[in-house]
Amino acid sequence: MPFDLHKLQQYAISANGLIFDPETGSIFTTNQTGLSILNHLKAGLDPDQVKERLAEEYEVPTGEVLDHDLNDFLNQLLSLHIVQENDG
Amino acid sequence: MVSLAVSGLAAVDNPAPGVAVIRCLREEGFAGTIVGLAYDVLEPGILNREIVDAAYLLPYPKAGKAALLERLVHIHERHHLHAIIPCLDSELTNLIGLEKELAARSIRCILPTSAQLKAVSKRRLTGQLAALGVKSPETRFASGPQEIRKIVEEMDLPVFIKGPFYEAYKARTVEEALHFSSIVADRWGYPVIIQEDVKGEEINAAVVSDGKGGCAAVCMKKLVITGKGKGWTGVSIKNEKLLAIARAITSGIGWRGPMEIEAIQGPDDTIWVIEINPRFPAWIYLSKAAGLNLPYLLLQMIEGRSLPAESDYRTGVVFSNFTTNIITEIGTIEGLFTAGEVHYEKEL
Numbered sequence: 244m245p246f247d248l249h250k251l252q253q254y255a256i257s258a259n260g261l262i263f264d265p266e267t268g269s270i271f272t273t274n275q276t277g278l279s280i281l282n283h284l285k286a287g288l289d290p291d292q293v294k295e296r297l298a299e300e301y302e303v304p305t306g307e308v309l310d311h312d313l314n315d316f317l318n319q320l321l322s323l324h325i326v327q328e329n330d331g
Numbered sequence: 332m333v334s335l336a337v338s339g340l341a342a343v344d345n346p347a348p349g350v351a352v353i354r355c356l357r358e359e360g361f362a363g364t365i366v367g368l369a370y371d372v373l374e375p376g377i378l379n380r381e382i383v384d385a386a387y388l389l390p391y392p393k394a395g396k397a398a399l400l401e402r403l404v405h406i407h408e409r410h411h412l413h414a415i416i417p418c419l420d421s422e423l424t425n426l427i428g429l430e431k432e433l434a435a436r437s438i439r440c441i442l443p444t445s446a447q448l449k450a451v452s453k454r455r456l457t458g459q460l461a462a463l464g465v466k467s468p469e470t471r472f473a474s475g476p477q478e479i480r481k482i483v484e485e486m487d488l489p490v491f492i493k494g495p496f497y498e499a500y501k502a503r504t505v506e507e508a509l510h511f512s513s514i515v516a517d518r519w520g521y522p523v524i525i526q527e528d529v530k531g532e533e534i535n536a537a538v539v540s541d542g543k544g545g546c547a548a549v550c551m552k553k554l555v556i557t558g559k560g561k562g563w564t565g566v567s568i569k570n571e572k573l574l575a576i577a578r579a580i581t582s583g584i585g586w587r588g589p590m591e592i593e594a595i596q597g598p599d600d601t602i603w604v605i606e607i608n609p610r611f612p613a614w615i616y617l618s619k620a621a622g623l624n625l626p627y628l629l630l631q632m633i634e635g636r637s638l639p640a641e642s643d644y645r646t647g648v649v650f651s652n653f654t655t656n657i658i659t660e661i662g663t664i665e666g667l668f669t670a671g672e673v674h675y676e677k678e679l
Contacts, residue, residue: 255647263566263647264568265569266568266569266570267532267568267596268551268552268554268565269532270554270566
């Protein structure tokens with residue numbers, strides 16, 4: 244897994260896409276697709292596995308568009324410190 | 332019936348904590364008499380019979396402890412005060428000076444010592460925190476306009492200009508710093524405090540401690556901040572670093588009673604303590620709402636009980652101040668104007 248998920252595991256994430264960090268009080272929102280990605284990451288899936296799942300759930304091809312959108316979302320998670328790069 | 336006196340009832344745009352403290356006690360089942368202590372006839376908390384059973388005006392702190400004692404004795408003769416919970420920084424020095432006189436009348440009051448109060452004063456705080464291994468922003472003191480200019484020119488702008496008890500202004504230029512300093516000095520005199528503006532999110536902790544290492548605390552992040560820098564809306568959080576700092580400060584100083592720790596959490600999670608207030612914060616009702624009623628724990632300490640060895644509370648509980656009106660009749664509160672007291676209780 245390329246990401247450190249320990250902060251994500253502590254977050255309260257509602258079914259409607261509200262993300263609350265109980266340590267810092269930061270509040271984020273996401274849509275249903277973002278919610279799916281977060282839940283898959285929390286369940287321990289790596290980005291390639293997340294991509295496969297999204298392709299199944301949304302019936303879209305695992306091509307460049309999905310790659311681009313997923314990478315864009317993962318970069319947002321990194322820049323917001325919701326997930327961190329794994330040192331190892 | 333037990334009578335408890337509570338001050339800090341100016342529930343205004345920069346609210347004092349007294350009304351919130353009373354709500355915490357009432358809603359936990361305190362059924363005794365609440366006597367409000369105020370400094371102005373029209374402090375909103377004393378106009379509301381749902382909050383206080385009676386209210387008395389006190390002499391301003393600068394009148395000294397003898398004047399305060401005389402007034403408290405007058406109140407005690409009528410209400411047999413069991414305890415006083417002071418909610419304003421500026422009244423603590425006189426109360427500490429009256430501890431023996433109050434104890435002789437069986438009026439309980441959990442207070443820090445004079446030395447402890449000085450340790451958390453703005454003048455001493457930076458050094459005290461450094462000794463405890465806690466970070467704080469650069470803080471300097473100026474005794475006149477020339478020194479203010481010199482200090483501000485040496486520091487990175489913006490800076491905060493602060494008074495010794497209340498008020499803080501963010502100055503983005505030297506001229507602004509001089510302007511805000513004159514406002515602060517007019518009200519509070521010199522020295523004026525000049526503090527580095529550390530970048531990050533404002534998080535606070537409300538604390539009650541027993542002076543023996545026991546400590547219960549609730550953390551809050553400000554979500555909406557007023558023009559005066561006060562939290563209007565906030566959410567309960569559990570920041571382990573800030574909780575550890577609260578334990579380090581209270582046990583390091585041997586603090587007994589309530590405290591508010593104001594801090595900034597930097598982008599790298601560094602915690603900077605910017606201020607310590609020797610009382611509960613105005614947002615203290617959040618502690619009750621989140622399941623750890625700190626004013627009630629203080630009341631239990633007053634009654635001789637220990638703080639719980641472990642305490643917990645819910646995160647994600649949001650508070651917001653909420654402005655509305657209360658209505659009273661001039662005839663109902665005429666006693667405040669004429670005799671400096673009002674009685675809402677049905678019978679004594």
